Amino acid sequence: MPAEPTGSWVPVALSSDLPAGTVMPARIPTGALALWRSQSGHVAASADRCPHRGMSLSHGFVRGETLSCIYHGWSYGQAGNCLRIPAHPGLTPPEAIRTVTHPVREADGVVWVAVGEPAAAPPALAGLVPLRSLAAFAGIAAIEAAAGAKATVEGLLEAEGIRLLLSSAKDGETLIHVLVSADAGPAARIAGARAAESLRRKAEDFQKKGAAR
Structure with a gap:
């Protein structure tokens, strides 16, 4: 039974349920996620909380290669770093402003998110x-x-x-x-x-x- 909360891969969604340019809520044992796919097809998993006001990022929207909070539009890259604050367009956001992210693997039509540091790749679903x-x-x-x-x-x-x-x-x-x-x-x-x-x-x-x- 998959009960160990560290060092494991968690199957959080099917690839077909996350088309390009969308975000959806997901969950791993350590908490809620905003699972999103950029316009180019890259999948990322961010903690489902905007560092600014705590709004759920899964309620936000994907623009290009970034995930934006629906509340004040703060935008985050796939590595979790804040890239844009609309209220201060000339400001380069400090590195300290970032969301927690988790490694993601996509294989056999399933999106897996890592909890901790898994020792191996997600299990193969051959056939x-x-x-x-x-x-x-x-x-x-x-x-x-x-x-x-x-x-x-x-x-x-x-x-x-x-x-x-x-x-x-x-x-x-x-x-x-x-x-x-x-x-x-x-x-x-x-x-x-x-x-x-x-x-x-x-x-x-x-x-x-x-x-x-």
Whole structure:
């Protein structure tokens, strides 16, 4: 089970859910992120808090190769450094003004963010492709119970003919990335999506019963 908060890669999103020029919220065990892709296609992960007034950067917008806060428009580069303060256009922002950033890897259609210093690259998903992501109001333990199987250290779980890539969103919530065989046809993909939905409902029921006891 992927429970160690340091030295690991966390699957936070699917590549297809983050087109160029967009930003979305994401989460790793150490906190919330603004996950964004520049116009040129580079993916970056910034702490979801603008250093100026604390506004969530995931509510902001991408302009070229920078992420801008929606509140006062302060803009940050992929390394986290502040590049522009609209209220002071002639000022070169001090290096001290910056957001916390995390290393990002994109592989096999999945966006991975590092927590700490992983010893290796993200796990390869050979022969598998992402189908969709869905959020479950259930912890990983409840999902494992519903599936009758244990997740690997990398967060991979096999159940009902599909593979799931699990990531703890926060207490009692899990992000599920549904994976299918690369050669799966339309019928198999539909069946996989339905199986994942069924497993999510079962896991959420397990979570509720566990919370009620």
